[in-house]
Amino acid sequence: MSDAAPRPSLLRRIGLRLLRSTFVVWLAMTLVFFAVHGIGDPAIATLGPRARPEQIQQFNERHGLDQPIAVQYGHFLVGLVTFDLGTSWRDERAVIDVLATRLPRTLLLMSLATVFELVLGLGLGLLAARRRGSSIDTLSMGVAFLGVSTPSFFLGVLALQFLAFRLGFFPVGGYGVDAADHVRHALLPALVLASLGAATYARLFRSEIIEVSAQDHVRTARAKGLSASRVLLSHVVRNALPPIVTLLGLSLPALVAGAVVTESIFGWPGMGRLAMESIYSFDLPMLLGIVFIGAITVQIGNLGAELLVARIDPRTRDRD
């Protein structure tokens, strides 16, 4: 390991990475903007394909869609930069205010889900790796394989009916009234949301552990007489973790998407459900706001994952 810990270079890398994230968000929003206004047509999406021209014109005037597309795009960009995302078509509230109430709820759900993903996924993966080739290995990998094949809406509907309602283990959907209650209500949706991730991590972590265990430095550590648990923790698990963290960052889009489904099933009043409410009324400013916040969340998550990997995996720090 190099002693000249390149701090400024790290900062610069973060700076560059932030620039890149900004670029990615911009490009993403631009793509979505032109997909909506170019391929689609907000007036027709709201009024139906058989709307009459004067109706469409009226609609476009009401929502400022009669201006040239370049002007609209300009307004859109300025709005993004200043975080002024316009007002909802549905009830004329400021989009950013609505998102500000909804985002923390979704973040609560997502963080809880991430915890479950890691605990369940890593646990299952470790168990399978330690008992490699045994029936426990086969069974846990079978479950994990089933996990990546089971849609969360199927799981969610069943969990709500059986685990929450019939067995009474969890509240039957909803959001609760105070902080502790929110967490209690978030448990089951978070578990459902975590199922895909947990299964993926279990599979990845198992193979990483097996791979790392076979490497020379582990053999050396073992030969040095370190205890088995010490070897496992500081040599095997530590080196098997970075890919998990990277994947954690990369799978954020899936988590955001999963929240749409899970929140709808469990009546969790976060961004995902807001997305569905806005879909039905085709509340375009709200939808674009949600995609925007979603894209930013993903970028922040990726950045966080990269930094974390850099911390726990010295090899990446030494590169470039």
Place this chain on the structure above:
Amino acid sequence: MGLLSRILSVFGGVLDPRARARFFAHRGARVGAVLVALVALVAIVGPFLAPHDPADLLANGLLEDGTPAPPGDLLLGADTMGRDELSRLLHGGTLSLGVALIATLIAVSLGLVVGVVSGSRRGAIDSASMQTADVLSSLPFLLVAITIERAIGQPSPWSLAILLGCLSWTTLARVTRTKTQQIRELDYVLAARALGFSEARILFRHVLPNVLGPAVVLGTTLVAQMILVESAMSFLGVGVQPPASTWGTMLHDGQDVLSIAPRLVLYPGALIVMTVFGFNLLGEGLRDAIDARSTGAIVVRRRADAKGPLAARTRARADSMGIAGLGVLLAGVALFAFVMPPVPEHPAFVGAGSDTPVRGGTLVVHHEDDMRSLDPGVAYDEISGMGLKLMFETLIDYDEQLAFVPRLARALPEIDADGRGYTFHLREGVRFHPSPHLAPDRTLVAEDVRYAIERVLTPSVGSPGAPYFRNLEGAAEFEAGTAPHVRGIEVLDPLTIHFRLSVADQTFLNALALTFAAPVAREVVEAEGSEIVRRPIGTGAFRLDRWEPALRATFVRHDDFFLEGQPYLDRIVLELDLSRGPAFLRLQAGEMDHMHRFTPSDNLFVHRAPAWQPYREDSANLDIWGVGMNCELEPFTDVHVRRAVAFAIDGEHWRRARGNRLRLVGQPLPANMPGYVPGLVGEHHLDLDRAREEMRLAGHPVERVGDRWVARGLDPIDVWVGSGETGQAYGELIQHDLAQIGLEIRIRQVAFPVYLAETARRRTVPLFLTGWSADFPDPSNFLDTLFHSRSITDSGSQNRAFYQRPELDALLDRARVETDRDRRMALYAEASRMIVEDAPWAFVFSNTVTDVWQPYVRGYHVHPVWRPFYRDVWLDLPRRSARDVDFADEGGLR
């Protein structure tokens, strides 16, 4: 060399004999291949095997009480609408798989092209395409897909497949690019180039065969992912649109009947899992088979990519693993189907046993929609009304026998000799809810009553209540802005107000009982401005504490309420935007205290479960529902088309599909309403021959084309319904019924506030599910409000059919002022006949409402006009668990 053999040789490269042997020796891959083959078989031949048309509402599909037919006559039973489940599963598979395959084909082709191109050319193209790939893969996929799919005016399975394909090529492109770069550096490729072979030849001969391997592997798993995304979107209602359906939509429809027909969730769900599982397993097997052949140079390994090939020894034994997974799946399904505890059949809690009202406690109730506005001058929909009745008092109201009782007035009014004038004396010392804009000693005065009504009549307020007060003397001058006040409202002293009408009107007192006439303080309204919709200040028993949109509204006791000792409750929590199914689960779990709307299967349940019977009451609602047609829009400008629609609606099937709570009505007034015409029922019930004859008269003859009916010269028509299960179900019923007269109907599900706003706009919505709930028990409340030309405005029309007929207007105006009750009702009967003849709506049903409350909820009475009505409720607290309660002894049962 022929094209065919070239293609074959390319695929030969993908699976050379050794790889093929490995593939077939791989048990997991074999299981996967068998599953995939089965699903493919179902998808290909399924539609031909289907015993019924998947969209047909079968007469034997629903039992008399509306239960979906259990397996028997129909092999797998029927779904909630009475369609054959087996046929739907068979057809749904074709569509699910078709969409997924097309999407995958698009994604794989794009991925290959982009990958190979950017792999062979570095520079701008390369970096641009990889940037795009990065962006796409960092987008919240489902959100973006939903947004774009919805922005496309008319989504179809094709647009869905293309969209999904265009969003999913990135992983393959990246892998292909790396691989292309590696191959192009290999010696034999360099040699080929040195020999002067063309780039195209190198591409086809050397690069393509090598990148096809990963493409096949990734493509196989991509099919699995596409099935997941498509079914998720369909589950959310933004994927494949009815009448087409996939397993995702079926699962969505089935979730509300999980307690009585779990098969409707388990079948499509298990099929999705098995299909996805099969494709994943097949992908895994292919990877193993192809990978082992790979020379070190072309193993692509992205550490972060979970799907990247790993060294073979780290891999789980995919064969046994696949079988284990399948075993777990089957065990799980069996567990859910057979072992889980049954639905609890009794309430979770009972009361403490007090017989006198107790103060305190929180009542939790729900509504499916969000509130739109809490401004009493503007709000005119059911849910807002529910909130308004808690917060606003009026001069007079109805008791449970529909007689007027004074509320803010000290007594019922003194009526002038000519019947055109009313004098009210107000209670003294009535206080508004606390507000910073009110003086501390401010009490209710007559001026507040005048202000409220004049506000409703102010054009800029845009109140839908204005028509109720236009009969006041001088209302027209006030509306026109030529008079500062309405001459017919006189404030005689601070507590006395006198109303004077232009002509005697039997309904004026009814109008005063509406919340439009609820007194509001001018200083509050003016200070709050547009915020008044969210910060209402009234004189009612409860005040608004908090309204969190789309989540809940909390009302707390108004401590200075004018009736001593009331209300009993501390707080009422109204959970918003909560659909019926989940709400009922909460009711059963004791988390919800009262409900009055149920999904069809829950409705059956509350009528069957003995322990719930003492806490349930059925009552006929004063409402009318049907299919509204916009008389200003083609093709409904033609009365024959409208009559055809009315004849085509199969009310009997609607009744059963909605859990047996509809009472069929063929006219604008429900049967429990004065003015109802007994003989008129049935005139417009299902008669397809007459319906088609009417279509012919309209110039759109209906012909049989293949297996469906087509009306000549008509474009598809959108039917607008609210979002949620109810809207969707009625949309599908309308779609099915009108297909019988050749109308192609597309369902537009929109949020309730949008529905309200757009159907009220002139020349906007052609066809819509519509209904009206009485706000006072007089025929004029239905007929004038819904069909009088006076109720038409450009953007806030209550006459949403935009139907006008001068003769009808004249008739209604005469009836309104007629003082002899019998003659009055005869006039209304004539009006009803006229309306039925012109069919601005197809009148279909009125509701039987079932109120269900918890045993500890006391004092709940079904109010004939305001429902649900929580003002006088009290809670018998503390409640205790009902685990040991014998309900046969407890309530009024037996």
